[in-house]
Amino acid sequence: LPILGPILFSHDITVYAALALVAGVWWFLKYTRGGLILRAVGESHDAAHALGYKVVKVRILAIMFGGAxxxxxxxxxxxxRVPQWTEGMxxxxxxxxxxxxxxxxxxxxRVLLGAYIFGGVAVLQLNLQAAGVSIPVEYLSMSPYLITIIVLVVMSAHRNKAALNAPAALGRAFHASR
Incomplete structure (x- = not known):
């Protein structure tokens, strides 16, 4: 494929693995019993506990997956990305x-979409620096973080709308003795 070939097939294996991971997580959450249990624990850990699910175990496994x-x-x-280790990389x-x-x-x-948006901003600022645009390099370097702050402010401006899809039990402690 003359134009699409290099765009689609010239990436490192980690790009394709990340795409597969997003698809796998979506499928797991939507179509499996484990995904249903995880969503139940996220929405109401007390109800999940009443149904006999091990809430602490599910939460620990979710944290382990996120950490992995x-x-x-x-x-x-x-x-x-940077084939070496440097402090603060x-x-x-x-x-x-x-x-x-x-x-x-x-x-x-939407995580995938957000990653492409923020990654695109980071790549754009590097390309603008390389092209010699007359914007100070400090402004270009801060642009991904500035976009991050703007997105968080816009999302938090509609607090009810932003929290609409968040798990209801997010950040709440679970005690099995209740």
Whole structure:
């Protein structure tokens, strides 16, 4: 494929693995019993506990999966994007990842869209720097973080709408003795 070939097939394996991971998480949450249990624990841990599900175990497994994904992201950053380890190489990318989750309203497909938007802004600022645009480099370097702040402010301006898709039990402690 003359034009689409390089666009679609010239990436590192981690790009395709990330796309497969998003599709897999979406499928798991939507079509499996485990996904239903995870969503039930997220919506009402008391109701899930009353049905006999091990809420703490489900939460720990979800945290472990999230940590594993974060570890894969860090490994990809230090092995693929910048093939060396340097101090401060993440440069706040974890905060951008959290902003993407808020932007996505806890929906896997929107996480992918948000990642492409924020990644596109980061690449755009690098390309503008390389092209020698007469904007100071400090402004270009801060643009991904500025976009992150703007998105979070816009999303939080409609607090009810932003929290509409968040799990109801998010941030609430669970005590099995209740």
């Amino acid at each position: 994904c974060a570890g894969l992201g860090g490994a990809a950053l230090s092995l693929v 993440t440069a706040g990318a974890g905060w951008i990842a959290l902003a993407i989750v808020v932007f996505a309203s806890w929906k896997p497909a």
